[in-house]
Amino acid sequence: MKTPTLALAAAMAALGMAADAGQPMNDLQIAHTAYTAGGLDIRYAHLALAISENDAVRDFAQTMIRDHSAVNDAAGRLIAELNVTPEDNDLSRALVDGAAAKRAELMALTGNAFDCAYAANELGYHQIVNQTVAETFIPAVTVAPLKALLEDALVTFRAHEAHAERMVGGLECAG
């Protein structure tokens, strides 16, 4: 069965280069999607804090809230400075839908089952998002400050991916 994370990967692959019928995503759509992705990870983190009793998982979740909030705050400042409005788009909507499905799946879990599912999702989510940011968004962006912000954000997201990998490795999960 295709899990929401795999569905998300498929959506990112299909839509990353074409938010609308074969058109590359523009700067405002990329900004919207990057901001959305950060916000969704914050929501996952709040769910983890509500359910998990595992210190490593909770520490990771706190870090996701702290870091993604900081990155999104920086994005918000840049958007205000540039006086532009990010554009909702198919990829942002696919991310939101995929995350809603994943949250529903996670909310049905408790204990170690939740921790393992959350950790695996965080690893997969950051892998997919990082690949998209590195290979699709950054090369496509035309506004220098937005490109610079995405490059800085990618450093953060890659650190999260490595952190998620350690979190997964530290849990005792089946399969």
Added chain:
Amino acid sequence: MRRLTPQLSRRRFGQGLGASLALPPLPRAARAHDDPHVVIVRMSRFAFVPATVEIRPGDEVIWVNDDLVPHTATAREGDWETDTLEAGASGRIAFADRGTFAYVCAFHPHMTGTVAVRSG
């Protein structure tokens, strides 16, 4: 009670702790000399740069956060830590005693560094 970050004592070496400082232009020294000296460590791309600094008793280390996200410099032994340093902020600690002090970022523990306080 759950802890969000490692619980650390607030005892600090010296009296020079601060955060969000307006930094004067200071040299990027890695080694102190005759007078009390200040060494700057950048928090950059999720690493402490330089990762190891060598100072004398009474010298200070200033950590400057160049990343987008908050960091700390937190002693592994729990003896000292900076405040949470937001992007662009800095924190200062004076080291009165000799020793080799390993530290991490409390939020990103893979970030590691060492302050070596030596005489002479």
